[in-house]
Amino acid sequence: NFIKPEQFPYHSPTGFVYDSGDYEAAMRKALGIANYEALREEQKAAREEGRLIGLGLASFTEVVGAGGSNEYDILGLKMFDSAELRIHPTGKAILKLGVRSQGQGHETTFAQIVAEELGIPVGDIKVVEGDTDNTPYGLGTYASRSTPVAGAATAVISRMLREKARKIAAHLMEASPDDLEWEPGKFSVAGSPDKFVTIQDIAFAAYTNMPEDTEYGLEGVHYYDPPNMTYPFGTYVVVVEVDPETGVWKVDRMVAVDDCGVRINPMIVEGQIQGGLTEGFAAAAMQWITFDEDGNCIGSNFMDYLVPTAWETPRFELDETVTPSPHHPIGAKGVGESATVGSPAAYVNAVIDALAHLGVRNIDMPLLPDRVWSAIQDAKNR
Structure with missing residues (x-):
């Protein structure tokens, strides 16, 4: 159900006008880099050994570049x-x-x-x-x-x-x-x-x-005064392995294909994407704000509300497609938040996929080990 390249500019039912995109190309590239079909075979073989491997995908677009004075x-x-x-x-x-x-x-x-x-x-x-x-x-x-x-x-x-x-x-x-x-x-x-x-x-x-x-x-x-917003997009593929005894999961691969139009400085863009993928992992895996019965925040410091260090941060495989914005003077789109928008779903989908054959369909973020372990136990006891 992707919007086709020839349908741009695309007028959405909510009034937004998507400037440009080739969503299928980004997905094909991400799946090709990840070698998706081979990963599915590897997953099947791993399950026979009792190992839980999961593949998660997320395709996204984001509205950025606020915004034209005629609308905003x-x-x-x-x-x-x-x-x-x-x-x-x-x-x-x-x-x-x-x-x-x-x-x-x-x-x-x-x-x-x-x-x-x-x-x-x-x-x-x-x-x-x-x-x-x-x-x-x-x-x-x-x-x-x-x-x-x-x-x-x-x-x-x-x-x-x-x-x-x-x-x-x-x-x-x-x-x-x-x-x-x-x-x-x-x-x-x-x-x-x-x-x-x-x-x-x-x-x-x-x-x-x-x-x-x-x-x-x-x-x-x-x-x-921009005539329209810009719409960066991409597809992310995540491979995880879940320990069924503890609920701990680790990221084996994270393939990220982003399209932010023309890249002015590729190194800076990649740095922004890596930062966003790291924060997306943090949101999916560990960041949880808790409150006591009186409404006081318990996780009020970085000992409780965790930020990934280099030890926890996965390795990222980055690539790109380039679909220039037709209304920007140099064809560029924003990219600062793209990876944070697109990646949490990919991480979560990978963990759910690892447990799908057990009947697990959802685990609320963050996917803390005890939540994952409980989901496994609940599925076994059904």
Whole structure:
């Protein structure tokens, strides 16, 4: 019942418009990496030996990138976001954003967007966030919206400055702007590739040698109001083994295929996915808030409410499909929460699958060993 690629943009009954996707491709890739059919044979053989192996699948999509002002607001505040870009006479740049990194790597990712659009080296781009006295207005970082909204604003303002740079380059080379060709970092005259000016030449001229009808400087701000949300998606496959004597279960494999559109920085994206898969495992396996009869929280610290260490965290096998968002300037979608959304169901489904032949159909999260053990005993005693 997947939405087919040709059905996008897909208008859901609840009014959401899914931008793009190829859900079947992500599932096929995940099943292929996991070698699903062979795992089923391995599971069958293990059961004959009394071992409980389970396979869990979860396919998901998530609505991220809040959100277009025609549909969404917070107490009347519209949910656009901003990017202010200034290129100094030296050719170096400063980018100021309305969002704030919480460890997602904005300083790298957003500098890469500017570098890609203007050809300025990443090391020559300073990114400033989190100072409302010095940065443009924005609603900040939440709902996996930084790249879908502020990233789009960064791409758009970069392109706006590139068009102004085209006019300056034409002035410097005494050519028509329409006769210029752009490649990262420079404009050249069509048919005369040896006649060119660099973005650094243009930046200096923006403060010293401008056309008469053009305002000095090479800077601007853009407020990006997204026309739609973005919809990252993926398929996860988990293999677990359950100890029938104790209810303890361990993850043997976790295959995660994510599609967040165009990846600006693959390493940062993979880091976000690994973090989400770890927290998804924590939610599925160990995180449980308990209260006494008076309503007081008992698990009020990290001795009771557990966070996985490197010892407990499974090994992840990551891969991707790429389905660009058609309305984002660079085709990117959000990814910060995807793995946390999709993975708990995959872990739980794997444990339930390991016990399905016993008649177990559900165990509430978290799947603590005593809960798993009790489910096994209840099934045996039916």
